[in-house]
Amino acid sequence: MKKLATLVLMIPLLLSWTDSINAEESDQVKEQVIYSIFVDRFNNIDRSRDKQVDIDDPNAYHGGDIQGIIDKLDYIKELGFTTISLSPIMENSPNGYHGYWIEDYFKVEEEFGTLDDVKTLVEEAHDRGIKVILEFVPNYVSENHQFADDSSKTKPNTTADILWLDGTVTLNQENAEVKQMLLDAADFWLKETGIDGYQLHAIEQTSIPFLKQFIDHVKEVKPDIYLTGSVLNPDKLSDEYLDAGIPLIEYGPMQEAMVNVLTNVGTPPSDIYKKWEESGKRTGLLYIDNKFTDRFTREIVENGQNPLTTWKLALAYLYTAPGVPFIYQGSEIPMDGDTQEEIQRLVQFNNSDPDLHDFFNKIAAIRKQFPVLSHGKFELVDSNGAMSIFKRYDEDTTIFIAMNNDVGTKSVFVEDVPEGMQLTGLLGDNIVRKNEDGKYKIGLDRESVEIFITEKDKGLNWMYITAVVGVFLIFVLFIVALSVKHRKRSQ
Ligand SMILES: [Ca+2]
Ligand SMILES: [Ca+2]
Numbered sequence: 377m378k379k380l381a382t383l384v385l386m387i388p389l390l391l392s393w394t395d396s397i398n399a400e401e402s403d404q405v406k407e408q409v410i411y412s413i414f415v416d417r418f419n420n421i422d423r424s425r426d427k428q429v430d431i432d433d434p435n436a437y438h439g440g441d442i443q444g445i446i447d448k449l450d451y452i453k454e455l456g457f458t459t460i461s462l463s464p465i466m467e468n469s470p471n472g473y474h475g476y477w478i479e480d481y482f483k484v485e486e487e488f489g490t491l492d493d494v495k496t497l498v499e500e501a502h503d504r505g506i507k508v509i510l511e512f513v514p515n516y517v518s519e520n521h522q523f524a525d526d527s528s529k530t531k532p533n534t535t536a537d538i539l540w541l542d543g544t545v546t547l548n549q550e551n552a553e554v555k556q557m558l559l560d561a562a563d564f565w566l567k568e569t570g571i572d573g574y575q576l577h578a579i580e581q582t583s584i585p586f587l588k589q590f591i592d593h594v595k596e597v598k599p600d601i602y603l604t605g606s607v608l609n610p611d612k613l614s615d616e617y618l619d620a621g622i623p624l625i626e627y628g629p630m631q632e633a634m635v636n637v638l639t640n641v642g643t644p645p646s647d648i649y650k651k652w653e654e655s656g657k658r659t660g661l662l663y664i665d666n667k668f669t670d671r672f673t674r675e676i677v678e679n680g681q682n683p684l685t686t687w688k689l690a691l692a693y694l695y696t697a698p699g700v701p702f703i704y705q706g707s708e709i710p711m712d713g714d715t716q717e718e719i720q721r722l723v724q725f726n727n728s729d730p731d732l733h734d735f736f737n738k739i740a741a742i743r744k745q746f747p748v749l750s751h752g753k754f755e756l757v758d759s760n761g762a763m764s765i766f767k768r769y770d771e772d773t774t775i776f777i778a779m780n781n782d783v784g785t786k787s788v789f790v791e792d793v794p795e796g797m798q799l800t801g802l803l804g805d806n807i808v809r810k811n812e813d814g815k816y817k818i819g820l821d822r823e824s825v826e827i828f829i830t831e832k833d834k835g836l837n838w839m840y841i842t843a844v845v846g847v848f849l850i851f852v853l854f855i856v857a858l859s860v861k862h863r864k865r866s867q
Pocket of ligand 2: 469485
């Protein structure tokens with residue numbers, strides 16, 4: 377009887393234990409920093425496959441391939457990325473450089489490589505600690521797909537505002553054969569290539585019952601799968617989609633808010649925070665541009681700002697606010713452009729800015745070192761003019777993120793720092809100590825950023841000062857002795 381009672385008492389404990397394990401698994405994806413690769417427009421190494429390439433035609437293949445990605449894995453790792461997300465690589469109809477004209481879900485597009493190339497890519501990525509996500513297109517197929525002429529398997533196209541959609545036929549996801557084919561395709565890539573997950577394309581166009589079935593299915597096949605979702609029409613993204621079980625969904629309103637604030641010097645970063653509060657405090661995929669938007673660099677240049685300076689501010693927010701940074705290829709160069717041709721240009725690896733590379737690396741390292749930046753609570757501390765300070769915190773750690781988007785030097789006071797602590801900057805050499813009023817005054821130059829951890833206030837280091845003064849005194853005595861000796865000799 378006593379044993380039974382003990383067991384019954386243990387049930388809630390066991391339940392909470394399994395809960396925390398599940399939470400840890402699903403939370404892993406939230407620690408990533410994702411590099412988004414547009415395969416045809418990344419890096420052309422395997423020229424033997426360039427059968428449909430026409431670099432002068434923005435609507436033709438430009439030659440990027442799987443080998444081109446393998447060759448750049450060290451580069452991607454050096455930039456601090458932990459996951460790569462590839463545009464669709466399934467076999468496409470002619471000119472399907474974007475990957476959205478799928479003819480066969482079980483083959484690799486011949487312009488990109490073979491299934492063996494993809495396996496090699498995944499192995500090489502995993503050897504470097506990099507996860508691989510494939511974009512999966514569940515809503516439509518090429519006009520040449522075997523389902524395209526079967527009216528029971530298709531539906532009329534509903535959205536016509538996208539460039540490549542006129543080459544596609546919308547799938548009827550309620551049809552049993554269509555469902556089965558999509559689920560089999562999802563299994564195929566997981567099992568054959570060892571990829572870590574999927575970026576589901578345009579989730580707001582998917583039927584909800586199918587979406588839920590798909591998510592349940594792939595989670596059963598791979599319980600620790602990384603699932604992300606892209607959104608083409610944010611207006612159609614209802615709560616049903618947000619709650620369907622995809623942990624990270626592209627966060628359009630945040631992109632708009634970030635661009636608006638950061639390309640208008642004098643606007644406080646707290647405006648981005650307000651937008652986050654208004655739109656329900658989601659933790660989504662945070663991106664500042666992608667293959668469908670103008671390059672952020674273009675917006676910066678158009679506003680007469682310095683790309684390196686403004687990119688640093690953007691990265692500071694992307695890497696420390698709730699969500700996962702989703703960085704479009706070429707941002708690290710940084711690439712520029714506002715036409716399809718420019719936005720989707722092959723990455724210009726030779727034009728890169730070493731300072732921006734270093735910053736990518738540094739801020740990714742900070743995010744990795746402090747998990748509170750992935751999981752902690754997020755709050756606005758205060759603003760002064762266009763300088764704002766945010767904090768991320770949990771029971772053990774507090775980190776302050778200071779961003780000055782003002783036209784001049786600004787400072788903001790911070791009060792809630794535990795007794796005996798100082799604020800130590802991780803990006804520069806900034807140290808802030810408590811003043812006589814018990815406050816911490818954080819000052820920053822215009823358009824700059826700093827990330828502060830709280831550390832024990834070391835005060836002035838007397839040991840060091842004594843040593844330096846001591847060495848100096850010995851040196852002076854030595855010189856005096858020498859000159860006395862010299863004078864005696866010359867007498
Ligand atoms: Ca090629
Ligand atoms: Ca093809």
